Amino acid sequence: MLTALDLTAIGDEAGIDRFRGPSVSMPHGRVFGGQVLAQSITAAMRTVDESRVIHSIHGYFLRPGDDKQHIDFGVDRIHDGRSFSTRRAQAYQNGRPILSLIASFQTEDGGLDHQWTMPEGVPEPESLPGIAEQLASLNSELANRAIAAAAFDLRHVPSRAGADGAPTIQAVWMRALDDLPDDPNLHRAALAYGSDYTLLEPVLRRHGIPWLTEGLRIASLDHAMWWHRFARADEWLLYVQESPSASGGRGLAQGRMFTRDGILVASVAQEGMIRLPEFAR
Numbered sequence: 001m002l003t004a005l006d007l008t009a010i011g012d013e014a015g016i017d018r019f020r021g022p023s024v025s026m027p028h029g030r031v032f033g034g035q036v037l038a039q040s041i042t043a044a045m046r047t048v049d050e051s052r053v054i055h056s057i058h059g060y061f062l063r064p065g066d067d068k069q070h071i072d073f074g075v076d077r078i079h080d081g082r083s084f085s086t087r088r089a090q091a092y093q094n095g096r097p098i099l100s101l102i103a104s105f106q107t108e109d110g111g112l113d114h115q116w117t118m119p120e121g122v123p124e125p126e127s128l129p130g131i132a133e134q135l136a137s138l139n140s141e142l143a144n145r146a147i148a149a150a151a152f153d154l155r156h157v158p159s160r161a162g163a164d165g166a167p168t169i170q171a172v173w174m175r176a177l178d179d180l181p182d183d184p185n186l187h188r189a190a191l192a193y194g195s196d197y198t199l200l201e202p203v204l205r206r207h208g209i210p211w212l213t214e215g216l217r218i219a220s221l222d223h224a225m226w227w228h229r230f231a232r233a234d235e236w237l238l239y240v241q242e243s244p245s246a247s248g249g250r251g252l253a254q255g256r257m258f259t260r261d262g263i264l265v266a267s268v269a270q271e272g273m274i275r276l277p278e279f280a281r
Contacts, residue, residue, distance in 0.1 A: 087102070088103075116256060191265070
């Protein structure tokens with residue numbers, strides 16, 4: 001992950017700041033959405049004064065990326081006000097945008113303070129198997145490549161069934177596999193990187209559909225994230241997720257990230273395309 005987020009400045013053109021970054025090899029040959037999201041955020045951060053901290057992004061995944069090619073990023077410095085700065089960042093391959101997002105930054109300030117409460121009775125991450133351990137048991141080349149590409153340790157908490165017998169909430173412990181430097185912006189970008197791994201799973205869980213369902217097609221359509229408070233991405237965070245709705249071949253998922261001691265760090269929302277063989281046109 002550190003290598004992916006180490007962008008190279010390649011100048012500016014027509015008022016647009018330009019950067020370039022590598023792609024991480026993935027099992028299916030497509031750029032991981034969380035990677036290009038975090039890289040775009042990093043590019044935007046590079047154009048803002050350090051006194052202003054990112055607090056929200058809203059982005060759209062436009063095309064699948066090729067993990068065998070580098071990615072170019074362009075950042076438009078849309079606005080710098082007294083307290084807030086706004087940037088538009090776009091990621092390109094072969095001259096075509098694959099991701100477009102708006103990011104907002106704010107000078108740190110005081111004010112009202114409250115938060116949702118972290119769920120109680122959640123098992124500690126050390127008591128749960130990691131996703132790498134579970135994938136290794138499949139003994140497949142695809143699983144091995146997924147393990148090699150992973151930037152986060154993910155540990156799923158056993159789900160509780162709702163009134164209709166389907167899990168309504170999913171919780172996943174997550175932390176970066178590598179120890180990260182103390183740069184706060186790096187940790188904020190890393191949280192965005194990790195936020196995309198499991199967010200659409202609650203949509204499938206509500207209907208008892210496993211990831212390996214033959215003919216299942218899933219693609220992230222958009223991604224929104226709000227950073228509330230600082231946390232290190234290389235320490236355990238509880239990512240609590242749910243899906244309030246699915247319709248029209250799309251599913252909406254929402255997530256909240258808590259530190260181990262219950263501090264709400266970030267909120268996330270994403271809509272994804274969910275296509276099953278029986279609904280194929």
